[in-house]
Amino acid sequence: MAEADSIREGFLCPICHKDMRSPNNLITHFQDLHSEEQDILKSIKDIYGIAKKKILKIDDKDLELFKKEITLEKYYLEYSEPQQPGPVRSHTDYFKSVRRERLDHRTTETNKLVIRLDRLLRFYGSDRKQQEQELVAWLDGSTVSRCPSCASTFNITRRQHHCRLCGSIMCNSCSCFLSYETAQTIVAPVSSVSNREHGPSRESDSLRICHHCLDMLESRRRVQIEQMIQPIICQLYSHLQKNKFQIQSSVDMYNKMYNSLISGETTYLLQDLQALRTTIADKAQMIDTLSKKIASLPVEVETPKAAALQNSIRKATSIYIKDYLLTLPAPPSLQELEKLRRSCVVKSSEEELVPTPRTNIKKVTVTTGWSPAHVTNDRAVAEDEDPLLEQMSIVRNYIAQARKAQRFEEVASLQENLDMLKKMYREQQQTMSNNTKSDK
């Protein structure tokens, strides 16, 4: 008989597992008993505005059958064993050591250039050229007959020029020019503007440097700029992810509470479950709006990928809502819950009766009309002296607070505490009553 209970088939109500014997009965049962829960519906409505019309065309008893048909079938392709992830070989350390060797060199070079640049910017006056040459030793031009970068011969029309930063030689067309303005920002990215106001006026407003030096300075500048910029999409996205993360923990909690309720435990209240469901629905609404906002961010013409990215985020979010949030089981109705509880209480009391006769005694003492235990009990409450009772009322208070704040993990642990206190209290009363009995 017990086995027959565990596996049942027929027109079962998905929520209370009651066999309704016919599809029509099941539908009426559904309408009568499971018709609360309007909150989540509200938030779903706009997501499914379009879908609604389609949905309205379909009958749910068929849907139920249809779902059963699909989900109950055993997959033909099944996994015999979970597959452990295979081995991995990491080259990261080697990669980084090679990179470090090269980059260290490059960084010192770049830093050297920046220091020189800083000095160069301070030179002014007629002996500037001399000062420049003192800072950076210019290459001796007499032995260089061709431009090292384009290999053209130097002559009267194509003169030699020197890079002010490294002193190397190049022709005019191979020279690069770094404007003082840019140079100032490289040297002192933040305070550049005010400094320049006071600086002496320049006859030429740029520095002649070679390609190589410009490259190094440019890439340094680019890194600095990129570190400062954080586009709006990143902020929205991190907001979205944060909410999603919270939802995930709420969903886990919800499932835990749902299972606990369904199995007849009293740790959580039905209101808790409903409140949490509303919270999840609100959050779902929130991430829905956020993803819409991301999708509608303006896209610059030169970055078509951003549009694809934004749409993709939007799509992923709506799939997440559909597949993970809307599939949560609806909370049971009050009547349902009562029924569940009753059946569970019967079961558990039966269980308790058989193995521990001690609890039997306890039960009698609690339920018989007048007993010394009751007297002490009443007195304790009246005088409010028993520390256990005091403790219990404090814990109860905490529970109420935690519940209000929707911190259900805490509710659960506090509830456990409370149960323990109750048990201790009961045992204490027991011994006291026994003592009084034996005294008599």
Place this chain on the structure above:
Amino acid sequence: MNVIAAVKAYVVKMTEESEPGMKVLLMDKETTSVISMVYGQSEIQQKEVFLLERIDSPNYANSTGLRYLKCLVFLRPTQQNIEALCAELRNPKYGAYYVYFSNIIAKADIKLLAEHDEHEVVKEVQELYMDYLAVNPHLFSIGLPTCMNSLSWQQGALQRTVQGIISLLLSLKKCPAIRFQANSGLCKDLGTRIDEVMSKESSLFAFGQSSQPLLLIIDRRDDPITPLLNQWTYQAMVHELLTINNNRVNLSNVPGVSKDLSEVVLSAEQDSFYAKNIFMNYGEIGQNIKQLMDQFQAKAKSHQKIESIADMKSFVETYPQFKKLSGNVTKHVTVVGELSAMVNKHHLLDVSEVEQEISSQNDHSSHLHSIKKLLSNEKVRNSDAVKLVMLYALRYQNHSSNELTGLVEALKKRNVSERLLRNIVNIMEYAGSHARQSDLFNVENAVKITKRFIKGLSGVDNVYTQHKPLLHETLEELVKGRLKDHLYPYIGNHFSGAKPQDVIIFMVGGVTYEESLTVHTFNKNYPSCSILLGGTTVHNSASFLEEVEQATRNVPRRHTRNIRNIKFD
């Protein structure tokens, strides 16, 4: 051993290691296939991968990047890819790079990459071993449409196959003993190369395994029959008639097909109906689909009854699942509808009946008669007619009253193209009796073909086939520990005779879905052993004949001089 789960585990690792944030996945042509075999786009989006890029696409180098994205790089360690990645690192489009290679990579290449990472954008460099296509949990492919030139390995193909199998072994943590088909030089070459890599990379292959697995390398040429036959189980049939390419079926040639069904994805991972019916017989699928359709139709009729909010709500709640299902059902209705149209149009039932008889019975005169009858049938496709003659030619190659010349004349009368006719010669050169070591037609099968008619979708009949691929016999001997050492010798010094628990079968020249079903059935019937099947590719008859043509190009005719009425220029 489950290749799909193995690849999935790696992908999960890849997406999780890079920490939260918006991601782009940068791949090459082949790694794109690797990933798309196990993950759909919407699934991978849930792992924060919002953009997919191809490093080898012509526009990629000039496209603009998004610095705020993290870039997961998943590439094969080829020269081309290393160069492209070097260029990418010098001018990074994205903020951070997590670089994963699908196979063993040379240290020199790592060094080269490191030298190009001037912007310090690379955070990780790793090898994840998934250099093969996971088709089903027990089936993988290297993805090489052809692998032979002049009846020996194409150099690139041998290298690719070695890499593919090495990565497979690593991903499953197997360090196997290797056996190969004795009469095939290709199998020996492959086995030797794999053995070399395994000893060279012995540190990677040091798994603490309780029993030694077996890698058995066999040659397609030992069984040229299986890929020529018409198929009647769902996956095999779809591949034979419509061609499955990386889980995708092109339906754009089907008359009246809607736009969103012009290419459909058939993936057992995401499509429960497909997973359930993948090995079902044609008639059974028809029935299953009919049931689903009936329910849909019933729904269409009796629906107006949603009045209360509760009704509607329960709909909305189950809608996503429902929508997915209905999408799948329309897809399969279209696919099965097309299969059924082709079966009827080309009289495939009649053709298949004769094919099955030739492949599993010995009755020359009646077979000859049936073939002649079909050759005179206008509805039978030329390609089917030629395949029938090929089966005859293979079966009765040394029969005293061989009438191949007469059949070829009959084909010529049907205006069969020269190319198809030459394929008859090609397949005899490729896999005639000289090339086979097993007795392909040994089993005298007295069972008559059973053709059962079950009314499912109109016009869908059920067919139970009697042909069993040669692989079936090989496996039977293998699991009983009776596979002969002189026919399937070991590479290196190995103790023989033990019954291995984990067996990886690799077929040079491609496998078929019929053989995949055979392996699946074996795994079910012998739960104590686990068999994995792989091949250079997964063939249907058309792709197989192309492979045969490629393999025998410029090969002098040694064994087919008797077929005088087919001439090569």
